Amino acid sequence: MSSFEIESLLHENRRFAPPAGFGEGAWIKSLEHYRELCARAEADPEGFWADLARSELHWFTPWQQVLDWQEPTARWFVGGKLNLSYNCLDRHLQMRGDKVAVLWEGEPGEVRALSYRELHAEVCRFANALKGLGVGKGDVVAIYMPLVPEAAVAMLGCARIGAPHTVVFGGFSSDALRDRLIDARARVVVTADGGWRKGAIIPLKPRVDEAVAQAPGVAHVICLKRAGQQVAMEPERDHWWHELVASQSAECPAEAMDSEDLLFILYTSGTTGKPKGVVHTTGGYNLYTHITSKWIFDLHDEDTYWCTADVGWITGHSYVVYGPLSNGATTFMFEGAPNQPDPGRFWQLIEKHRIGIFYTAPTAIRTFIKWGDDWPARCDLSSLRLLGTVGEPINPEAWMWYYRVIGQERCPIVDTWWQTETGGIMITPLPGATTTKPGSATMPFPGIVADVVDREGNSCPPNQGGYLVVRRPWPSMLRTVYRDPERYRQNYWSQIPHAYFAGDGARRDEEGYFWVMGRVDDVINVSGHRLGTMEIESALVSHPAVAEAAVVGRPDELKGEAIVAFVTVESEVEMTPQLLDELRAHVVKEIGALARPEEIRYAEALPKTRSGKIMRRLLRSLASGSDLTGDTSTLEDRSVLEKLREG
Ligand code: ATP
Ligand code: MG
Numbered sequence: 001m002s003s004f005e006i007e008s009l010l011h012e013n014r015r016f017a018p019p020a021g022f023g024e025g026a027w028i029k030s031l032e033h034y035r036e037l038c039a040r041a042e043a044d045p046e047g048f049w050a051d052l053a054r055s056e057l058h059w060f061t062p063w064q065q066v067l068d069w070q071e072p073t074a075r076w077f078v079g080g081k082l083n084l085s086y087n088c089l090d091r092h093l094q095m096r097g098d099k100v101a102v103l104w105e106g107e108p109g110e111v112r113a114l115s116y117r118e119l120h121a122e123v124c125r126f127a128n129a130l131k132g133l134g135v136g137k138g139d140v141v142a143i144y145m146p147l148v149p150e151a152a153v154a155m156l157g158c159a160r161i162g163a164p165h166t167v168v169f170g171g172f173s174s175d176a177l178r179d180r181l182i183d184a185r186a187r188v189v190v191t192a193d194g195g196w197r198k199g200a201i202i203p204l205k206p207r208v209d210e211a212v213a214q215a216p217g218v219a220h221v222i223c224l225k226r227a228g229q230q231v232a233m234e235p236e237r238d239h240w241w242h243e244l245v246a247s248q249s250a251e252c253p254a255e256a257m258d259s260e261d262l263l264f265i266l267y268t269s270g271t272t273g274k275p276k277g278v279v280h281t282t283g284g285y286n287l288y289t290h291i292t293s294k295w296i297f298d299l300h301d302e303d304t305y306w307c308t309a310d311v312g313w314i315t316g317h318s319y320v321v322y323g324p325l326s327n328g329a330t331t332f333m334f335e336g337a338p339n340q341p342d343p344g345r346f347w348q349l350i351e352k353h354r355i356g357i358f359y360t361a362p363t364a365i366r367t368f369i370k371w372g373d374d375w376p377a378r379c380d381l382s383s384l385r386l387l388g389t390v391g392e393p394i395n396p397e398a399w400m401w402y403y404r405v406i407g408q409e410r411c412p413i414v415d416t417w418w419q420t421e422t423g424g425i426m427i428t429p430l431p432g433a434t435t436t437k438p439g440s441a442t443m444p445f446p447g448i449v450a451d452v453v454d455r456e457g458n459s460c461p462p463n464q465g466g467y468l469v470v471r472r473p474w475p476s477m478l479r480t481v482y483r484d485p486e487r488y489r490q491n492y493w494s495q496i497p498h499a500y501f502a503g504d505g506a507r508r509d510e511e512g513y514f515w516v517m518g519r520v521d522d523v524i525n526v527s528g529h530r531l532g533t534m535e536i537e538s539a540l541v542s543h544p545a546v547a548e549a550a551v552v553g554r555p556d557e558l559k560g561e562a563i564v565a566f567v568t569v570e571s572e573v574e575m576t577p578q579l580l581d582e583l584r585a586h587v588v589k590e591i592g593a594l595a596r597p598e599e600i601r602y603a604e605a606l607p608k609t610r611s612g613k614i615m616r617r618l619l620r621s622l623a624s625g626s627d628l629t630g631d632t633s634t635l636e637d638r639s640v641l642e643k644l645r646e647g
Contacts, residue, residue, distance in 0.1 A: 009595055018434065063259060089120040137261075150192075159282075161255050168181075174208070181217070192225070193223060201227045220238075298386060299324065369547065369570075394439060504518070518534040548614075566606060603643075612636075
């Protein structure tokens with residue numbers, strides 16, 4: 001075995017210190033402060049988390065043991081009792097009862113603001129309604145909704161009575177919904193008559209009807225009136241939300257949950273294969289999403305914070321709903337698409353609602369770049385003070401655009417690496433402390449012991465790529481894969497000895513900064529050199545004509561694998577043979593001859609998951625001319641594949 005697993009070719013030298021003065025008002029004030037926290041966590045990991053759990057959360061009953069770790073099973077705050085919805089609502093009522101908790105805008109433009117007091121009442125009514133249907137502790141509730149305040153109400157209502165939820169993204173088909181209902185053994189589905197997306201109404205209830213017809217475990221469907229659609233209502237089974245909650249009391253005591261009680265099941269995005277039902281529990285998840293929200297987004301009482309994720313993804317769970325509300329923040333939700341009615345919508349929303357903190361995904365940023373600088377330029381973005389990104393590695397050029405055009409060189413960017421499985425952000429800058437480098441998620445959150453290792457688990461030397469792992473359990477780590485403990489052990493705890501294997505490749509530079517290089521599954525082996533996808537893609541994207549790029553390997557007799565690149569170009573650019581040559585030469589100039597693509601294919605669009613991640617495994621099949629096998633249930637748009645196949 002070679003001493004390194006993935007070769008690194010790209011070297012990014014730009015760096016950005018925290019803006020002057022940012023640290024003074026921030027929770028984490030400086031690099032020294034960050035290092036102090038890391039040192040404290042290193043010296044006494046359990047004490048570190050226990051102190052935070054005591055000072056940041058409300059517990060009904062204290063725990064007896066901070067951590068019970070029997071690899072691969074972790075139990076945090078053993079014996080402790082708390083309730084996540086209590087921590088998100090009740091404890092803020094006295095100090096912040098009239099403060100806006102959820103600020104929402106629908107795609108057609110209507111605005112709603114729910115104060116903490118109002119949200120608390122809504123959640124209690126909904127929780128009582130669930131109880132009225134016989135839902136109790138341990139009964140799984142599926143939530144299949146548009147991005148409306150009631151989605152958060154439903155989640156918090158479940159958490160309040162100890163009914164685990166499984167949120168299914170409203171864009172998924174009835175088949176994808178059915179599979180999740182069956183796998184999760186859901187008893188109730190919460191949905192709406194429809195939701196707005198791209199100027200049209202998504203027919204949610206009809207899809208629920210189809211799915212439930214094949215999921216006999218579902219006894220009740222609760223339907224919110226949102227889009228004024230005519231829908232079929234099955235007597236006994238189906239209930240209108242407004243009718244159900246109308247008679248309910250606005251008081252519902254929060255159930256004292258065991259710290260390790262099941263909080264939710266959430267299926268991964270399916271970028272690399274069949275989605276996994278990730279299990280999260282109560283205490284550790286509450287603590288970790290709380291403290292990461294506070295320190296990474298530097299939440300203060302006067303902030304309006306916007307994470308653009310749907311609640312159907314882990315980002316929506318941790319950083320739209322639970323983390324911000326646990327901190328008593330104002331969290332903004334937008335139901336619709338970023339180009340509805342025009343590509344300026346997000347920037348108009350930031351101006352209108354005076355958004356201070358904005359957290360989105362690289363796929364969105366690449367789309368904004370494509371739409372052009374004029375749209376943001378027309379809006380007043382001066383309220384922004386902090387930007388974030390999550391979901392995929394961000395190409396340095398996209399990072400620079402975000403920094404320059406959206407942040408106006410004033411806002412620090414937090415590039416946050418994490419997964420559905422990790423529950424919360426693991427590697428990230430802290431905005432008042434960390435000097436950032438475009439394309440690097442920088443350093444682990446205090447208390448997180450991340451490393452880059454070879455297959456035996458030895459740390460790789462600086463700048464040599466390897467496997468990204470976490471060496472010590474952390475509070476919000478997944479507890480298992482739902483009803484599949486073997487898959488849990490196999491996937492995460494058996495690849496590298498005594499470490500959590502994330503499935504991503506990374507390198508660490510001489511200053512300890514982490515650079516995620518792409519999925520380990522996507523590594524390309526060219527003449528014995530193992531190359532990650534991120535660096536080659538970033539080299540392509542750094543050419544002004546290229547909007548997005550995805551590279552994959554195709555079997556090659558001579559080299560083992562040859563690099564095939566799929567690229568989309570900026571709106572005004574036309575793909576020509578000259579441009580193809582130019583792009584090849586550009587990659588060679590940027591990162592070297594080894595990375596020269598054998599073939600570059602023009603793509604109108606790239607195949608992505610519904611959460612916007614490039615699905616390279618499908619492109620790999622296309623490039624090698626083999627059949628498309630494997631799970632495509634989370635693919636966003638099938639026609640993209642058809643077009644690529646024809647093209
Ligand atoms: P599946 O596990 O089903 O293949 P998925 O990995 O896309 O799907 P998620 O949990 O939504 O499911 O995504 C986590 C992954 O997203 C990470 O493992 C990593 O590959 C990528 N990722 C997220 N944030 C970042 C980031 N800031 N930098 C680089 N990669 C990131
Ligand atoms: Mg994954």
